[in-house]
Every structure is written in structure tokens, then in C-alpha cells.
Amino acid sequence: MASESPSHSPDDFNRLHVFWHEGMLKHDAGGGVFDTGMDPGFLDVLERHPENADRIRNMVSILKRGPIAPFVSWHQGRSALISELLPFHKQEYIDELIEADKSGGKMLCAGTFLNPGSWEAALLATGTTLSAMKYILDGHGKLSYALVRPPGHHAQPSRADGYCFLNNAGVAIHSALDSGIRRVAVIDIDVHYGNGTAEGFYHSDKVLTTSIHMNHGSWGPSHPQKGSVDELGEGEGFGYNLNVPLPNGTGDKGYVRAMNELILPTIRSFDPEIIVLVVGQDSSAFDPNGRQCVTMEGYREMGRAVREAAEWHCEGRILMVQEGGYHPTYSAYCLHALLEGVLRLSGMLLLSDPVAYYPEDESVALSVVDYIKIYQKEFVPFRR
């Protein structure tokens, strides 16, 4: 059905259901030089790990105190059961995590520390995402957002990676498929490749995984995937994993062009019953972990575009799942802007950008988008 005119009032059709549990703040990934956990020996001040509780505290507070607050309903999250993890994760991997927790903690891979309190937080993040998905599946709402940490999109069926232990979105997608949903589309706009989610559904044509990310390539044994255009899925899943690696410094125009000309036409062909928008604010101009220079306006535009697609294809159903975003101030502002777009707010309800000022040179990014379009037309059967 075509979208209605923009709604400016917090009615039931334009309400964001946020699922959250403060127990997730108990995960503490430690400190050192950035995300290494190491003390280099020459510095007075060691920094906190970038994936720390403050970034999420600010997201909670901007949703409670920002202009968006009247449009938000808050729901208590919950812990996942081990049995709920198993459609996505391998039992041996879950046993390894439980063992790591019992023994007082473990570095699972570079930058990824399971410390006391982390396992409890990880189970809360996955359970809370399951609740946010169930709310939509049960027909109680159309727009839900799992405000969770630790993040999940790098966690593969049997491997932790990139600050992630459990794939929150992946587990929730399995719950949707189990409930009878036939086609789920994932749009991942975190600055990093959503390799874990891609890996989990690499052989499936029921879940279309798309990811716009910085062209960072593989990063060691925990992240062998490259995130390149030729990682298209395998078997029945061939053509159902579509990667959009963009050059460093891409900015708003390149991201919005990639969304409008590569991602949304694919969603149109796939015709999903629900969209899972995997959200990372580490694509922003000030993120210590990303180089993509997206501003609040870029996030807002992408939010509007995804809502429009959801109205056309899946009766407006969008589950949003929080991933990265490591600048403690700007991540919260970019979240607000993305959700302004999703809720199609305007005027006084839009927050102004407190910091963005970078000039954009979009020529390289736009030519990359054109190149990927030609590549997909040639190699992806359902996009011909």
C-alpha cells in the first residue's frame, strides 16, 4: 500500500516501540589503548573501550528527553534462553561462551572481551531483540527498536567477532521464520560489514542480507569475510547477500544514493514481509571506528527511505536493531535523526546538528555506486 501523508502526531500508526533493559549496561569491555585492552606503558590516561555503556546511556536519554519522546513507548527487555540461540548459533560455541563466563572472562578475539557481567548482558541483548520482533509478529505495533548492547552483527554461528558475542538480529530473524514469515530483508547501515548475519543466512533465499559499509576488507581470523560485491551467498542463497562496500569518506550523498539506487530496488524485487534495519551510528563523521562522514541529515534521509519501502512492501513493519556507534554524543544525535526519518517527523521535531561541518566530495562514491549497480545486473539473477 502507498504511504499516507506524513504523520505529525504520536498516534498508534506512527509510534516507536523501544525495547530496553538496563542490565545491558553491566557489560564492561575494559580499557587500554582504544579497543586493545593493552596498557602501552607511557600514558597517564587509559581510555575506555569504545563499546562502553555511556554510548547507550546517551541513546536512552536522547529518546527520553529529545523532541521524539512523545512518539516513543518503552518496553522492558528480557534475557534469552539458551534454546532460543540455537537456531542461529552452534551449541559448541554457546558452550564456549558459558565456559568463558564461568571461568571469570576471556578475550575471544581482538577487541572482544567477555568479562564478568558480559554474558548476562549478551543474553539480555538477544532476548530484548526477540521481544521487539515478537511485538511486531503479534501485531501489537509496526515499528520496534531493540536498543541493545553488546552488539551482534559480527557474531557468526560459531565465532565471536568485533565486540559481538551473540547475533541479536540473526536470532530474532529465526524466530520470525519459525512463526511463519517467509521473507525477511536485512538492511545493515553500520559502518562495518554485517558478516555474522550474512554468514548465518548465506545459504538461504528466505533472508535477503544487504549491507552498506566502509570498504575495510577482512580483519583477521575472526572476520575472514571481505564484504566485497562478489560475496553473493551460496546454493539456494546465491544472490541473496548483497554487499555495498563504499570508499572511505563517502558522506551523505553517497550513502543516500546507495540506499536509493542499490538497496531499495533490491527490496522491491524481493518483496519482504518484514524489514530488519541493522543500525550503527559508526558511519558518522565523528566516529573513532569509522571513516564514512555521514551526518544527521544522511541518517534522517536513510530512515525516511527505509520507512517508505516498508510501507510499500510489508505494511510498514520494521524491526530496528542497535549495533555500533562509538562517539558518545554524536551517535545519540544520529540515532535521533534516523528515527525522525523513520517516523517521518518534520519542522520543530527535527534536532539540529550540533557539530557536522565537513565538506563532501561525493564523486568517487557515486561512481562506485554506479559500478556496483552494473555488477549486480550482470551477476545477480533476481536483479536482472
Ligand SMILES: [Zn+2]
Ligand atoms: Zn560497526
